[in-house]
């Protein structure tokens with residue numbers, strides 16, 4: 482989020498067709514819940530287009546990138562690395578240390594798709610489980626970002642939006658952003 486060290490999310494692996502929705506949702510969840518940037522594998526161009534379209538319509542700042550070198554992003558990351566995995570340390574046991582590190586340093590959050598190689602576990606500063614039960618990268622990312630930002634992401638403001646949703650008890654209301 483603005484005025485804080487960067488939080489980027491790396492989607493490690495993408496199977497075109499099978500993972501299209503999931504990869505898109507990793508990007509949308511990263512954006513909605515306070516990350517600054519998502520990096521997709523270079524075969525996920527369709528997900529990039531969808532996330533860029535949503536950012537154009539509902540605001541940013543938020544950046545989407547493709548990379549040919551997933552391992553290179555991890556190896557060259559200048560900051561701390563959190564890898565989300567059901568085999569990791571319990572999020573409730575390590576979240577305070579990660580928040581403390583994020584006060585000074587950027588964080589790269591790695592989420593997998595298909596099998597994640599051991600190199601990623603090894604390079605990570607923390608392997609973190611959001612429960613030690615199998616579920617989804619989208620759910621794990623959402624809970625982790627909320628713990629990292631301690632709920633502050635829910636109040637963030639959006640810039641350069643075309644549309645704004647007006648919260649309502651019942652019904653749907655979307656207005657041009659400058660009519661807010």
Ligand SMILES: C[S@@+](CC[C@H](N)C(=O)[O-])C[C@H]1O[C@@H](n2cnc3c(N)ncnc32)[C@H](O)[C@@H]1O
Pocket residue numbers: 564565566567568591592593594595596597609610611612613614615616617618619621622
């Ligand atoms: C459907 S899982 C597949 C995991 C795969 N079997 C493996 O060996 O990594 C896809 C991704 O969801 C995330 N994930 C699943 N369960 C999780 C949990 N309990 N805590 C944190 N992340 C989780 C991880 O990032 C994982 O790479």
